[in-house]
Amino acid sequence: RKEVEQDPGPFNVPEGATVAFNCTYSNSASQSFFWYRQDCRKEPKLLMSVYSSGNEDGRFTAQLNRASQYISLLIRDSKLSDSATYLCVVNTNSGYSTLTFGKGTMLLVSP
Amino acid sequence: EAGVTQFPSHSVIEKGQTVTLRCDPISGHDNLYWYRRVMGKEIKFLLHFVKESKQDESGMPNNRFLAERTGGTYSTLKVQPAELEDSGVYFCASSQDETDSYNEQFFGPGTRLTVL
Numbered sequence: 001r002k003e004v005e006q007d008p009g010p011f012n013v014p015e016g017a018t019v020a021f022n023c024t025y026s027n028s029a030s031q032s033f034f035w036y037r038q039d040c041r042k043e044p045k046l047l048m049s050v051y052s053s054g055n056e057d058g059r060f061t062a063q064l065n066r067a068s069q070y071i072s073l074l075i076r077d078s079k080l081s082d083s084a085t086y087l088c089v090v091n092t093n094s095g096y097s098t099l100t101f102g103k104g105t106m107l108l109v110s111p
Numbered sequence: 112e113a114g115v116t117q118f119p120s121h122s123v124i125e126k127g128q129t130v131t132l133r134c135d136p137i138s139g140h141d142n143l144y145w146y147r148r149v150m151g152k153e154i155k156f157l158l159h160f161v162k163e164s165k166q167d168e169s170g171m172p173n174n175r176f177l178a179e180r181t182g183g184t185y186s187t188l189k190v191q192p193a194e195l196e197d198s199g200v201y202f203c204a205s206s207q208d209e210t211d212s213y214n215e216q217f218f219g220p221g222t223r224l225t226v227l
Binding site for chain 2: 002004031032042043044045046049087091093096097098099100101102103104
């Protein structure tokens with residue numbers, strides 16, 4: 001079983017749609033959780049950290065369920081510029097930050 | 112403020128040759144990480160420096176890979192001799208404070224290595 005699993009995608013949605021990304025992780029001792037965004041042939045960039053209480057940043061909402069070892073990202077009112085690969089990332093190291101990445105889910109937003 | 116920089120952006124070498132990748136972290140960041148993405152796979156951790164010391168090198172694939180960070184500033188990752196399966200994108204990242212597990216890692220643009 002992979003340490004971090006994501007929906008394989010790609011997701012093709014029209015502008016304005018709401019899209020949800022799901023992720024599960026296998027290590028129950030994982031410390032911190034993130035969604036990174038990666039544009040084609042670019043480096044990953046932090047989109048949001050994900051906290052137990054859930055958090056929102058504009059059109060983006062992230063949720064964490066530690067009991068189910070499940071993380072989600074919701075994007076409302078999709079824009080063309082949201083087209084990218086979304087990476088679910090988990091820090092599994094209690095001492096230092098060793099990031100474990102999911103394979104990513106590609107999102108294509110069309111006009 | 113300059114971000115993480117990596118050199119070269121692309122490298123094409125033949126099997127058996129040596130390649131050295133360089134990473135310059137964000138100024139003042141003590142933590143430096145190397146990651147690799149092989150085609151079709153997820154990004155995987157290789158190793159972590161705290162200043163000039165290797166904190167964790169559990170992700171290094173084998174002894175053909177040697178990472179250094181002399182003086183605790185820039186880092187190099189040498190592959191010698193390179194094999195076909197070493198092809199991929201090598202990312203470097205840096206971060207400031209390791210006491211917070213939510214501390215952000217900033218990634219460089221990566222070096223795309225192709226071994227023929």
